[in-house]
Amino acid sequence: xxxxxxxxxxxxxxxxxxxxxxxxxxxxxxxxxxxxxxxxxxxxxxxxxxxxxxxxxxxxxxxxxxxxxxxxxxxxxxxxxxxxxxxxxxxxxxxxxxxxxxxxxxxxxxxxxxxxxxxxxxxxxxxxxxxxxxxxxxxxxxxxxxxxxxxxxxxxxxxxxxxxxxxxxxxxxxxxxxxxxxxxxxxxxxxxxxxxxxxxxxxxxxxxxxxxxxxxxxxxxxxxxxxxxxxxxxxxxxxxxxxxxxxxxxxxxxxxxxxxxxxxxxxxxxxxxxxxxxxxxxxxxxxxxxxxx
Amino acid sequence: xxxxxxxxxxxxxxxxxxxxxxxxxxxxxxxxxxxxxxxxxxxxxxxxxxxxxxxxxxxxxxxxxxxxxxxxxxxxxxxxxxxxxxxxxxxxxxxxxxxxxxxxxxxxxxxxxxxxxxxxxxxxxxxxxxxxxxxxxxxxxxxxxxxxxxxxxxxxxxxxxxxxxxxxxxxxxxxxxxxxxxxxxxxxxxxxxxxxxxxxxxxxxxxxxxxxxxxxxxx
Numbered sequence: 192x193x194x195x196x197x198x199x200x201x202x203x204x205x206x207x208x209x210x211x212x213x214x215x216x217x218x219x220x221x222x223x224x225x226x227x228x229x230x231x232x233x234x235x236x237x238x239x240x241x242x243x244x245x246x247x248x249x250x251x252x253x254x255x256x257x258x259x260x261x262x263x264x265x266x267x268x269x270x271x272x273x274x275x276x277x278x279x280x281x282x283x284x285x286x287x288x289x290x291x292x293x294x295x296x297x298x299x300x301x302x303x304x305x306x307x308x309x310x311x312x313x314x315x316x317x318x319x320x321x322x323x324x325x326x327x328x329x330x331x332x333x334x335x336x337x338x339x340x341x342x343x344x345x346x347x348x349x350x351x352x353x354x355x356x357x358x359x360x361x362x363x364x365x366x367x368x369x370x371x372x373x374x375x376x377x378x379x380x381x382x383x384x385x386x387x388x389x390x391x392x393x394x395x396x397x398x399x400x401x402x403x404x405x406x407x408x409x410x411x412x413x414x415x416x417x418x419x420x421x422x423x424x425x426x427x428x429x430x431x432x433x434x435x436x437x438x439x440x441x442x443x444x445x446x447x448x449x450x451x452x453x454x455x456x457x458x459x460x461x462x463x464x465x466x467x468x469x470x471x472x473x474x475x476x477x478x479x480x481x482x483x484x
Numbered sequence: 485x486x487x488x489x490x491x492x493x494x495x496x497x498x499x500x501x502x503x504x505x506x507x508x509x510x511x512x513x514x515x516x517x518x519x520x521x522x523x524x525x526x527x528x529x530x531x532x533x534x535x536x537x538x539x540x541x542x543x544x545x546x547x548x549x550x551x552x553x554x555x556x557x558x559x560x561x562x563x564x565x566x567x568x569x570x571x572x573x574x575x576x577x578x579x580x581x582x583x584x585x586x587x588x589x590x591x592x593x594x595x596x597x598x599x600x601x602x603x604x605x606x607x608x609x610x611x612x613x614x615x616x617x618x619x620x621x622x623x624x625x626x627x628x629x630x631x632x633x634x635x636x637x638x639x640x641x642x643x644x645x646x647x648x649x650x651x652x653x654x655x656x657x658x659x660x661x662x663x664x665x666x667x668x669x670x671x672x673x674x675x676x677x678x679x680x681x682x683x684x685x686x687x688x689x690x691x692x693x694x695x696x697x698x699x700x701x702x703x
Contacts, residue, residue: 193485218489232490239496255540292499295542295562302492302611304502310493336489343492344485349503349610351533351587365492402537404500455587457536 192217196341196385196436200378210368210378211330214337233329239299240288240311247287252294256475258405260294263287266413274417277320281420282413284312289409302339302348302361305397305404308412309362310335310369313419317373331372335365338385345437346444350397351456353447359408359415360392360443364436366419367426376427386432386439388422393439394446396454398461401472407462491629495612497556503588504534504541507608509561511616512550512592514628518619519594519602520700524573526551529580529591534608544577547590556612585617622664622673630659630677631703633687638695639665639672646693647674656680671697 193199193213202213218229246252251261263286272279288308292298301310314335318328339348342361347353367384371377376384392415400406426432432439453460462468497506516523528547530538538544542562549564552571560567568575582589586607594602606616606626616626619634626632637643644663651658657679665672681703691699 214489217485221486222488233493236490236493236496295498295500295505295545295559297496297557297559298499299496300494300502300506300612302502304497304499304506304612307499307502332493333489336493337485339492340485340487340489343611344487347610348492349588351503352610399537399540401540403540404504452587456533458540459536 192220193337195345196338196382196440199337199341200382203378209330209372210337210381211333211372214333230329233332234325236299237329237332239297240301241315243288243291243296243298243307244284244311244315245287246296247290248283252290252296254290254294254405256401256403256405256471258400258403258471259286259290259409262409263290277316278417278420281312281316281416284315285309285412285416286409288312289412293403293405301335301365302343303350303358305350305408306358306362306412306415308409309359309416309419310366312416313366314369317370317420321373323373327373331369334372334381335369338368339365341437342440342443345440347447353444354395354450354455355397355411356389356392356395356443357447358397359411360389360395363388363392363415363419363422366416367422370420370423371426374423374427376423380426382436383430383432384423384426386434386436387425387430388418389436389439389443390432390434391418391422393443396450396461397456398454398463399456399458400463400468401475402458402463491611491613495556497612498559498561501541502612503608503610504538504543505546505561506556506612507588507610507614508534508543508546508590509550509554509556510612510628511590511606511608511614512547513553513555514614514616514626514702515592515604515606516551516553516594517702518604518616518626518634518700519596521600521602522597523594524597525575525595526573527576527578527593529578529582529593531580531582531585531589531591532587534588534590535579547592548575551592551594586615619673622666624664624673624675625662626675626702628702630679631681631701633676633678633682633690634700634702635674635676635690635696636698637672637674638697639669640695643693643695644674647690647696650686650689650693651678654683654686656682656686
């Protein structure tokens, strides 16, 4: 059992175990599942992630409003990315899950539906680049989940409560820990990556155009996936967050509480009330506020 | 850590929002289980962010799907209006202001086939998790993450002892028990979370105990 990021790192170090093992044992104790049962469930969740991350790369998904239909295929087909093929594929896969999610298709919340593009893209892209085994990918997923559990317990993963920093930001922190794990980094590097990723997105608001999980959500899934990877790279290079991850998580919660309601998933602030967003909303609804169903 | 990793990675769900879609399905599905009787009409009072951004998230489709017993992973959620119509169930949605609730909250009122009604208030607290906060005017806390029993009983000495004896005899361990009542010596509501699933025959036995009025199980 663990209660914080510091606790996780401490247990891993004192018992000479990887973080994934500490989290696995805690899950087995909590839910009375066997190791095999936990891995079978992890695999089922991972498979849904793989399918959502790939589905829209070649098949644009239809949705109410259609604001992000075709984005994944466009990114995937872009042949000269300045950021390199690895990051471009990660962005494309994050966009793919975002499209699938917006079209009321099947995704795995990680930690939420709105942020369900980040972790699959980061995991798949990095496992592909490092030629990781499926078991290594599942162990990275375990570490991501353990980090997410601490954020859920000590802060929030609800955009309505904490803004986008609590959704895509939490996903980036989870993803950063997963990437460090895949790259063979230390538990300390995982904790640093978590803290750095959250610092990089602190204060990010939730301001969905027309109240739909499409824009800017898709861009933020793609950019937070990249945040996960660069935060991991900084931690792997030996950068220290100075502020411990648990304190950054507490700060995230405090910032979320300070955000006005207009910037917490109500579509009453930020880009949701920009001139163009209002035009889009009216075009979809015939009046400013309700979408016909 | 008292939170399963599959409450973080998961649920596997129909998009777009774990709180506004998946959570809404679960909230409505658990509400219908608590109501426990066939219904011909359902009214959804939407509060806060559910009212403001619900339609863009398919919250309406999700709530209706939930009361129809459709689960969070079922791709039929987007067709719930048609499914309700086919089953002859009518529905209305309206905006409400509820006191002391989470941003994503709904008050669901079922009109049953026998013309009685059940009113349940609850919220979607993020990541697909929910909390039912009120059943027919009685404050409760039901997260439905463990097998949960909701028992309505007369507020008399010995009733709780009889209930726990039946559970003990069937090796069912109570993880948590909350008890609320509107007034002394009136009807009381117990919410019990158990470590084991509750078999139908145990539910049957509990329902026939003296002074027990109603037993509902969510698992």
